[in-house]
Amino acid sequence: MYVAVKGGEKAISNAHQWLAEERRGDPDLPDTSVAQIREQLSLSVARVMAEGSLYDPELAALAIKQSRGDLIEAIFLIRAYRTTLPRFGYSKPVDTEAMRCKRRVSATFKDIPGGQVLGSTFDYTHRLLDFKLMAEGDVPKAEAGTPTDGPMPHILSLLNKDGLIQDEISSDAEPGDLTREPLSYPADRAVRLQALARGDEGFLLGLGYSTQRGYARNHAFVGELRIGFVTVEMSIPELGFSIEIGEIEISECETVNQFQGSKSEPPQFTRGYGLVFGQQERKAISIALVDRALRWRELGEDDLGAAAQNEEFVLSHCDNIQATGFVEHIKLPHYVDFQSELELIRQIRRDALMLEAGE
Amino acid sequence: MTPLFSVNNITKYYGSQIGCAGASFDIYPGEVLGIVGESGSGKSTLLNCISDQLSFDEGHIFFDMQDRGFCNLANLTEPERRMLSRTDMAFVHQNPRDGLRMTVSAGGNIGERLMNTGARHYGNIRTAAAEWMERVELAAGRIDDRPSTFSGGMQQRLQIARNLVTAPRLIFMDEPTGGLDVSVQAKLLDLLRGLVQQLGLAVVVVTHDLAVVRMLADRMMVMQKGHVVETGLADQVLDDPQHPYTQLLVSSVLQV
Amino acid sequence: MTTHSEIHDDLSFEDSYNFAYLDEQTKRMIRRALLKAVAIPGYQVPFASREMPMPYGWGTGGVQVTAACLVPDDCVKVIDQGADDTTNAVSIRSFFERTAGVATTEKTTDASLIQTRHRIPETPLTEDQILVYQVPIPEPLRFLEPRETETRKMHALTEYGLMHVKLYEDISQHGHIATSYAYPVKVDDRYIMDPSPIPKFDNPKMDDCPALQLFGAGREQRIYAIPPYSKVKSLDFDDYPFSQLRAPETCAICGADDSYLDEMIIDDDGGRMFVCSDTDFCASRQNEQGFEPAEVAS
Numbered sequence: 001m002y003v004a005v006k007g008g009e010k011a012i013s014n015a016h017q018w019l020a021e022e023r024r025g026d027p028d029l030p031d032t033s034v035a036q037i038r039e040q041l042s043l044s045v046a047r048v049m050a051e052g053s054l055y056d057p058e059l060a061a062l063a064i065k066q067s068r069g070d071l072i073e074a075i076f077l078i079r080a081y082r083t084t085l086p087r088f089g090y091s092k093p094v095d096t097e098a099m100r101c102k103r104r105v106s107a108t109f110k111d112i113p114g115g116q117v118l119g120s121t122f123d124y125t126h127r128l129l130d131f132k133l134m135a136e137g138d139v140p141k142a143e144a145g146t147p148t149d150g151p152m153p154h155i156l157s158l159l160n161k162d163g164l165i166q167d168e169i170s171s172d173a174e175p176g177d178l179t180r181e182p183l184s185y186p187a188d189r190a191v192r193l194q195a196l197a198r199g200d201e202g203f204l205l206g207l208g209y210s211t212q213r214g215y216a217r218n219h220a221f222v223g224e225l226r227i228g229f230v231t232v233e234m235s236i237p238e239l240g241f242s243i244e245i246g247e248i249e250i251s252e253c254e255t256v257n258q259f260q261g262s263k264s265e266p267p268q269f270t271r272g273y274g275l276v277f278g279q280q281e282r283k284a285i286s287i288a289l290v291d292r293a294l295r296w297r298e299l300g301e302d303d304l305g306a307a308a309q310n311e312e313f314v315l316s317h318c319d320n321i322q323a324t325g326f327v328e329h330i331k332l333p334h335y336v337d338f339q340s341e342l343e344l345i346r347q348i349r350r351d352a353l354m355l356e357a358g359e
Numbered sequence: 360m361t362p363l364f365s366v367n368n369i370t371k372y373y374g375s376q377i378g379c380a381g382a383s384f385d386i387y388p389g390e391v392l393g394i395v396g397e398s399g400s401g402k403s404t405l406l407n408c409i410s411d412q413l414s415f416d417e418g419h420i421f422f423d424m425q426d427r428g429f430c431n432l433a434n435l436t437e438p439e440r441r442m443l444s445r446t447d448m449a450f451v452h453q454n455p456r457d458g459l460r461m462t463v464s465a466g467g468n469i470g471e472r473l474m475n476t477g478a479r480h481y482g483n484i485r486t487a488a489a490e491w492m493e494r495v496e497l498a499a500g501r502i503d504d505r506p507s508t509f510s511g512g513m514q515q516r517l518q519i520a521r522n523l524v525t526a527p528r529l530i531f532m533d534e535p536t537g538g539l540d541v542s543v544q545a546k547l548l549d550l551l552r553g554l555v556q557q558l559g560l561a562v563v564v565v566t567h568d569l570a571v572v573r574m575l576a577d578r579m580m581v582m583q584k585g586h587v588v589e590t591g592l593a594d595q596v597l598d599d600p601q602h603p604y605t606q607l608l609v610s611s612v613l614q615v
Numbered sequence: 616m617t618t619h620s621e622i623h624d625d626l627s628f629e630d631s632y633n634f635a636y637l638d639e640q641t642k643r644m645i646r647r648a649l650l651k652a653v654a655i656p657g658y659q660v661p662f663a664s665r666e667m668p669m670p671y672g673w674g675t676g677g678v679q680v681t682a683a684c685l686v687p688d689d690c691v692k693v694i695d696q697g698a699d700d701t702t703n704a705v706s707i708r709s710f711f712e713r714t715a716g717v718a719t720t721e722k723t724t725d726a727s728l729i730q731t732r733h734r735i736p737e738t739p740l741t742e743d744q745i746l747v748y749q750v751p752i753p754e755p756l757r758f759l760e761p762r763e764t765e766t767r768k769m770h771a772l773t774e775y776g777l778m779h780v781k782l783y784e785d786i787s788q789h790g791h792i793a794t795s796y797a798y799p800v801k802v803d804d805r806y807i808m809d810p811s812p813i814p815k816f817d818n819p820k821m822d823d824c825p826a827l828q829l830f831g832a833g834r835e836q837r838i839y840a841i842p843p844y845s846k847v848k849s850l851d852f853d854d855y856p857f858s859q860l861r862a863p864e865t866c867a868i869c870g871a872d873d874s875y876l877d878e879m880i881i882d883d884d885g886g887r888m889f890v891c892s893d894t895d896f897c898a899s900r901q902n903e904q905g906f907e908p909a910e911v912a913s
Contacts, residue, residue, distance in 0.1 A: 008705040079666040084632060182661035182836040185764050312762055322834045325671030326751070332673065332703055336696045336733045336892055339878055340795035340814035343860050348789050438772045445776075460780070464787055467780045474783065475776030481786055481852040503787050 046278025052078025199318030208289035216306035369418035393576030449522035455514035645683035652840035657802030675833030677749035692726035697892035740826035869900035
């Protein structure tokens with residue numbers, strides 16, 4: 001006699017044990033420490049912090065270790081942890097002008113006040129596998145440079161002195177928090193930028209790329225890309241003033257985009273903006289491209305039907321934790337619905353065959 | 360006799376540009392009004408304002424509603440206005456793609472307004488759809504075909520059937536024959552004229568084609584740069600235009 | 616500086632999380648959404664869904680609704696495809712055992728709260744029970760109109776003609792309404808609602824149901840509800856009325872001829888047998904008839 005398959009509980013527990021074993025790999029090799037991941041896989045750590053939207057390099061490194069290097073899984077771990085944390089308040093806006101830059105480049109000017117700072121970038125490396133890294137040797141220490149300190153004006157603010165670029169509308173309105181309020185459409189720019197900062201790097205890269213290839217092209221130049229450290233301040237009502245609570249590394253990109261104007265108004269350049277945790281310039285640039293494309297309505301441009309212009313499309317699909325959950329859920333049992341489909345198709349086929357036989 | 364539809368001083372600005380200014384007219388049941396002018400004259404702006412597709416800056420629109428009489432449309436709630444626009448009013452677009460669901464069968468296209476207003480009997484909806492297909496000279500055997508398999512003229516006739524199925528009393532048309540071959544245009548105009556007479560429809564038709572006006576309209580309105588420059592009985596205006604712009608329009612067509 | 620490992624060393628999972636996982640503030644937010652949902656039957660209330668420690672699309676909405684409803688003396692039952700022992704049901708049940716310490720059961724009649732994916736139990740529910748549905752796509756109009764801004768307007772203005780156009784197209788093409796699960800309903804003569812992907816066999820159970828029915832869609836951030844004894848009507852045409860659909864067979868284990876059946880392929884020749892999808896219903900019928908409950912295969 002047939003016996004219904006049972007034992008889901010046991011199967012799950014066994015799967016978890018096997019997973020733990022596989023994560024560890026060959027036990028004869030030394031275990032990777034969280035500190036090693038934090039220091040040596042720092043760009044992975046940056047991505048997990050940004051898309052997990054929790055600035056904590058140690059936890060991000062732990063998540064990467066636990067997820068066997070599956071970064072979306074690591075981001076998921078961080079998100080699930082983050083959501084349980086108490087909310088003490090909101091920081092003051094960070095002042096990126098006061099950033100301690102480790103990298104700062106502009107594509108629109110040859111030289112800029114404060115200078116172009118190349119920083120540690122893959123940009124001009126030749127992508128040749130470095131077999132020396134296989135022999136675990138030490139790296140010669142780089143020559144120490146002088147850290148850039150003090151306020152460094154944004155390049156675009158210099159352009160703005162001549163009125164050549166549109167002013168961003170300044171607002172004291174409290175920006176929304178999409179982790180506390182459900183996303184509703186149309187979303188304002190602050191909420192859009194927030195969603196993009198948490199959004200999947202690959203998705204935004206693809207969308208940004210699509211704008212360059214003509215799907216809502218917006219003629220972007222990187223006005224400035226800066227990476228470095230900014231201090232985070234919080235107002236403490238009991239004290240009556242704000243205090244520094246720490247420092248975070250961020251990447252910020254401002255693009256200069258196609259100008260617009262009319263007979264009555266002189267043309268001005270427009271901008272796109274991207275800001276993201278950690279050293280993630282690919283992501284920052286992508287956000288700026290997509291941000292600019294999403295602003296078509298506000299800037300009086302045409303809806304070209306491009307994916308990057310479609311706010312609902314971009315914002316409802318950029319979150320990789322939502323995406324991976326829903327894409328992967330189709331592997332869960334669906335046999336009840338499938339059974340219903342089976343019966344329906346049998347019924348329709350029966351009718352069709354009878355009709356055929358009758359004719 | 361009260362008018363069916365009354366438009367009072369409708370004004371629409373695009374920024375500092377005038378879209379249309381101070382347009383007023385009345386339409387009585389069964390009457391056809393043609394609005395002519397070249398592109399940019401404001402005729403489409405006016406049509407969109409009075410058909411609840413575009414907000415306007417000044418003016419009022421009244422409609423003689425079946426259940427509550429002569430009403431300022433601004434005083435209706437949005438659901439009431441939407442209900443009106445799918446029962447007693449209808450809109451025929453220049454491009455049938457804008458007025459049809461291209462991925463839904465001809466029968467479904469015609470049936471939609473019925474279902475929107477509560478029809479829940481499949482057989483009756485289908486019968487009504489087949490009848491309307493025949494009235495607009497489409498083969499009822501194509502009821503399950505999608506409009507994408509139809510020619511441009513057939514699509515336009517399908518759009519008309521889709522709009523007329525709920526027996527509206529007022530119908531707006533935006534260049535209904537634009538984009539069709541001349542021979543197809545003539546047949547479509549014939550069909551429209553027949554339907555308008557049989558059903559006693561009131562129509563506001565916007566066109567740049569004076570032949571459409573001559574064939575369909577009782578009265579006409581000429582627009583230039585957002586303003587109405589001449590109104591009158593269609594035959595009179597066409598035969599004896601008063602305003603220089605109308606004279607230019609008429610002469611440029613009739614001399615061909 | 617204190618590191619995370621020091622902070623976390625002494626804390627067990629149970630100590631570090633609140634009752635039923637969610638913090639009280641979040642539960643209050645969800646309860647407010649639930650109250651609104653009950654007040655406007657079938658209306659989708661937006662809520663700030665939290666990230667849960669299970670993936671979106673795997674029941675995070677249902678889990679949040681359950682967590683917001685649970686009290687310590689609750690007795691929870693979790694089913695997926697009608698069964699208590701499917702992996703995802705097991706996983707969610709153990710989540711509540713762990714985070715809320717509540718009693719759990721497989722018996723429909725013993726449960727005060729039942730969380731379900733894709734089925735409504737065969738045993739009729741009572742006024743003392745809450746049924747929580749996991750919902751993947753809450754918007755019944757979504758596949759006709761992808762834009763949220765548009766579908767919200769369609770609901771607000773009761774513009775539901777398009778839904779019937781879809782049903783009309785089904786009949787004209789197939790001779791039947793070709794929807795066999797997630798079959799749309801109209802609640803309380805007002806809102807069209809997606810009942811979640813239950814087979815349409817289960818639709819009539821929602822109508823005039825004594826239990827409170829709550830629906831949670833985590834990824835889509837929506838909650839909706841059917842208050843007890845509400846009118847729930849499956850959409851149809853007068854001349855093509857809604858009909859239930861099940862395999863025209865009897866359960867090979869308990870002999871039921873009125874329950875929803877799963878079809879099993881039992882040999883390489885495509886031989887089949889049919890058994891109840893509701894495992895508790897099947898087991899209690901076996902008990903009544905003096906059968907031993909189905910064994911646990913290892």
